Amino acid sequence: MDGAGSFVSENPQATLVTHRHDGGIQASPIRVLVDSDGAIVACTRESTAKAHNLARDPRFALCVTTKEWVGPWITIEGIAKLVHLPEAIEMLRAFYLQRDGSVLGDPEFSDKMKAEERLIIRFHVERTAGTASV
Numbered sequence: 198m199d200g201a202g203s204f205v206s207e208n209p210q211a212t213l214v215t216h217r218h219d220g221g222i223q224a225s226p227i228r229v230l231v232d233s234d235g236a237i238v239a240c241t242r243e244s245t246a247k248a249h250n251l252a253r254d255p256r257f258a259l260c261v262t263t264k265e266w267v268g269p270w271i272t273i274e275g276i277a278k279l280v281h282l283p284e285a286i287e288m289l290r291a292f293y294l295q296r297d298g299s300v301l302g303d304p305e306f307s308d309k310m311k312a313e314e315r316l317i318i319r320f321h322v323e324r325t326a327g328t329a330s331v
Contacts, residue, residue, distance in 0.1 A: 201322050204271050204329045205261055206231040209296075213239070214258040215250035223250055229259065229320070230295055232288070236319050237273070240292050243281070243314035251277045257320060261329075271327035273320065280317040286310060288317040 205211075213227045225247050229239045237259070241248050251257065259273040280288055289310050293300045300306050 200329070201271060201273050201325050202231045202235055202237060204269070205229050205237050205273075208261055208263050210264065211239075211259045211261040213247055214260070215247050216254045216256060217246075217250060218253060223247065227259075228296065229261065230292060232291060232295075232319075237322065238288070238292060238320065239318045240289060240315055241318060243316055247318075248279060248316060251279055251318065255279075259320065269327070269329035271325055271329040273322050273325050275321045275323035278319045278321065280319060282311060282314075282316065285315070285317045289315055292317065 209228050209230055211227050211229045213225045215223050215225075217223050223246050225245070227239050227241070227247070229237050232238045255276045255278065257275060257277045260270065261273065262268070262270045286307055290300055290306060293306075301309060
């Protein structure tokens with residue numbers, strides 16, 4: 198795991214910045230995790246502004262901070278990939294299991310993810326900056 202992934206694994210709270218269709222920016226609080234492949238990931242619904250923005254323009258910035266807010270932080274920039282259902286179901290299961298410690302069994306879990314139109318965002322890191330040691 199690289200330095201950005203190490204910091205994220207200990208500090209899952211972030212602000213995601215995406216690009217609106219009119220050139221403006223959109224910011225969302227988001228929880229990020231590091232998956233078993235070492236990739237930084239998040240989950241959201243298909244209908245969110247962040248999902249629409251990333252589908253159109255995959256460039257992103259994440260500002261990850263400590264829980265205390267004051268202290269080390271890192272800005273991560275790169276390209277995001279949206280992974281939609283049904284391909285995302287095992288990634289979603291792993292995300293929720295890592296986040297919550299347990300998940301519903303099947304078919305309840307799959308049905309819930311479909312009903313909520315969940316997807317996974319995988320963040321490909323191209324550049325980092327900040328005060329966290331990376």
